[in-house]
Amino acid sequence: MKLLQQELSSKILAGSLQLYGDHMAGEYQGFYLMMEPGNGQYIITVAAHLPEAENNDSVKEFLRDLQREKEQITGYQTEKYMVKLSVQIEKKEKDIPAVVNSAVEPLMAYLSVNHYISGCRSCGKPVTLANRHKVSDGYCFLCSECASARVPEADLQGSGQNTFFTEISQEKSSAAPGFVGALFGSLVGGVLWALFFKLGIIAGLAGAVAAICAAWGYKKLGKCMDRKGMVITLLVTAFTIYLANRIAWSWEIYELMQENGFGFMDIFAELDDFLAFSGSWQYYRTLLVGYVLTVLCMFRTKRR
Numbered sequence: 001m002k003l004l005q006q007e008l009s010s011k012i013l014a015g016s017l018q019l020y021g022d023h024m025a026g027e028y029q030g031f032y033l034m035m036e037p038g039n040g041q042y043i044i045t046v047a048a049h050l051p052e053a054e055n056n057d058s059v060k061e062f063l064r065d066l067q068r069e070k071e072q073i074t075g076y077q078t079e080k081y082m083v084k085l086s087v088q089i090e091k092k093e094k095d096i097p098a099v100v101n102s103a104v105e106p107l108m109a110y111l112s113v114n115h116y117i118s119g120c121r122s123c124g125k126p127v128t129l130a131n132r133h134k135v136s137d138g139y140c141f142l143c144s145e146c147a148s149a150r151v152p153e154a155d156l157q158g159s160g161q162n163t164f165f166t167e168i169s170q171e172k173s174s175a176a177p178g179f180v181g182a183l184f185g186s187l188v189g190g191v192l193w194a195l196f197f198k199l200g201i202i203a204g205l206a207g208a209v210a211a212i213c214a215a216w217g218y219k220k221l222g223k224c225m226d227r228k229g230m231v232i233t234l235l236v237t238a239f240t241i242y243l244a245n246r247i248a249w250s251w252e253i254y255e256l257m258q259e260n261g262f263g264f265m266d267i268f269a270e271l272d273d274f275l276a277f278s279g280s281w282q283y284y285r286t287l288l289v290g291y292v293l294t295v296l297c298m299f300r301t302k303r304r
């Protein structure tokens with residue numbers, strides 16, 4: 001199943017489409033376009049219009065001829081700033097990319113040769129890949145002004161009505177690079193923890209920072225945040241906080257005991273014995289506050 005996802009995105013339009021859960025989107029020859037499955041066909045939406053034209057009628061003729069020529073094209077539709085094309089989904093998975101390409105590539109070439117440009121569906125202003133929006137009739141590109149002017153209907157990620165992509169390929173994070181990212185991210189929080197501790201500020205606050213940075217690091221290197229990412233981020237953060245707290249306390253005791261000939265590593269390794277003097281419950285309270293703040297912060301981030 002994973003193979004299909006990779007094959008699709010790597011073989012369609014020279015690999016310029018990225019998978020976003022239930023749809024694919026990308027830029028090809030300067031045009032923003034996307035592809036989503038629905039009713040046994042792929043709906044390909046291209047943001048395209050002629051800069052000075054009143055409407056998109058001129059591309060209609062081309063589409064009509066194209067449909068006559070390619071039987072896999074099941075329909076087309078144009079708007080002032082948008083062109084839509086539907087292509088039947090081949091039963092054999094390996095045939096899909098070639099069929100889609102042979103339908104879409106001529107259109108892209110036509111748009112390119114005739115100096116069409118890409119823009120917002122309702123005003124034509126320039127857009128980016130981030131301007132994807134799901135509306136009642138599928139995904140489209142809307143500039144931020146037009147997008148905020150309309151009533152939101154659903155998330156960008158989609159509500160899962162078009163489950164085809166979702167079934168074959170939920171966007172998954174890469175655990176190993178994500179882990180490294182989380183580790184580096186949480187280290188920022190760990191250093192801050194030791195610093196806060198030294199300054200007498202509630203060190204637990206740094207736990208929240210560690211969690212945020214770790215989640216950021218995971219997302220950055222692991223591509224996205226999913227359930228697996230949440231677990232890895234939490235574990236890495238918990239470990240880093242534990243380590244930072246232990247170092248901070250060891251250092252505190254080290255500064256007191258240094259004169260008695262104790263090395264930092266001796267204290268670090270046998271901290272529990274040393275804590276017996278200074279009250280170990282304070283040590284664990286610091287840790288606990290840190291963990292509680294971390295978990296609170298993780299759930300807040302998750303809900304967003």
Ligand SMILES: [Zn+2]
Binds near residue numbers: 147
């Ligand atoms: Zn607009």
